[in-house]
Amino acid sequence: MPRKIAPGVFLVGGEGFSDPSDCLCYGLDLGAPVLIDCGAFPGSWTAIRKNLRQVGLAADQLHSLVLTHAHIDHAGAAARVVAETGCRVVAHALDADTLERGDRLRSAADWYQTELAPVRVDQKIQGEGESLAFPGGVLHLVHTPGHTPGSMCAWLEVDEGGTRQRVLFGQDVHGPFHPAFGSDREAHRASLRKLLALEADVLCEGHLGVFHGQDAVREFIEGYL
Numbered sequence: 001m002p003r004k005i006a007p008g009v010f011l012v013g014g015e016g017f018s019d020p021s022d023c024l025c026y027g028l029d030l031g032a033p034v035l036i037d038c039g040a041f042p043g044s045w046t047a048i049r050k051n052l053r054q055v056g057l058a059a060d061q062l063h064s065l066v067l068t069h070a071h072i073d074h075a076g077a078a079a080r081v082v083a084e085t086g087c088r089v090v091a092h093a094l095d096a097d098t099l100e101r102g103d104r105l106r107s108a109a110d111w112y113q114t115e116l117a118p119v120r121v122d123q124k125i126q127g128e129g130e131s132l133a134f135p136g137g138v139l140h141l142v143h144t145p146g147h148t149p150g151s152m153c154a155w156l157e158v159d160e161g162g163t164r165q166r167v168l169f170g171q172d173v174h175g176p177f178h179p180a181f182g183s184d185r186e187a188h189r190a191s192l193r194k195l196l197a198l199e200a201d202v203l204c205e206g207h208l209g210v211f212h213g214q215d216a217v218r219e220f221i222e223g224y225l
Contacts, residue, residue, distance in 0.1 A: 013038070018044045018047035023037050023172075024037075024204065024207060027048075032064075033058055034062075036204075037067060037068055041076050045084070062087040064087055064132070067091040067095070069091075070091065073108070074171065075099060075119070090121070090132070091124065092141075096150065098148075099116075102116040105180045129143045138156065139155075140154060140155050141153075147175055155168045167200065168200035168203050174206075189225060192225040196222070199214055203216075
């Protein structure tokens with residue numbers, strides 16, 4: 001079953017929700033359905049699509065698929081998602097080439113003994129990041145290189161019982177790092193400091209779970225810093 005994280009924010013993919021190899025994927029209701037990452041395999045989309053529908057998000061009307069980076073466990077189902085929904089794909093320009101060529105090494109597809117189906121990136125985020133405006137809110141994208149050159153995190157603000165809460169999608173804060181990925185540990189440390197400065201109330205990490213409260217978020221990020 002999908003899980004509500006915050007108003008308009010749902011955990012819809014990952015171990016226990018879709019394929020065990022998938023990263024944690026998040027569905028957003030921003031007045032239009034938005035998906036952050038989509039899992040490793042074309043079949044991952046079957047479960048994620050069902051979960052989106054269960055929380056009231058029309059999967060067939062998916063507006064945007066935001067790929068935090070080009071690794072297979074985050075982007076492997078992207079080509080199928082686009083084929084079925086016609087959504088736009090958003091990724092950082094520095095990881096876009098990996099996605100569009102289906103680079104087996106850069107995407108870590110070889111680690112999973114599979115292939116990455118190439119997918120066109122419709123909006124290539126440049127530089128330090130951009131903000132995407134939707135009818136129901138703004139999703140801020142922040143360039144956080146280190147794990148891969150084009151890794152991104154995202155954040156938005158929600159109203160939780162009259163209190164504004166900042167929800168951070170800090171995919172793969174934990175790494176790992178490998179020369180084949182183009183990893184850079186110094187850049188990663190700088191990226192983690194950038195995330196700490198956001199003072200998020202909720203952290204939705206890429207594999208290790210969801211952390212509530214600024215103290216818990218800070219402790220988790222500082223542990224990897």
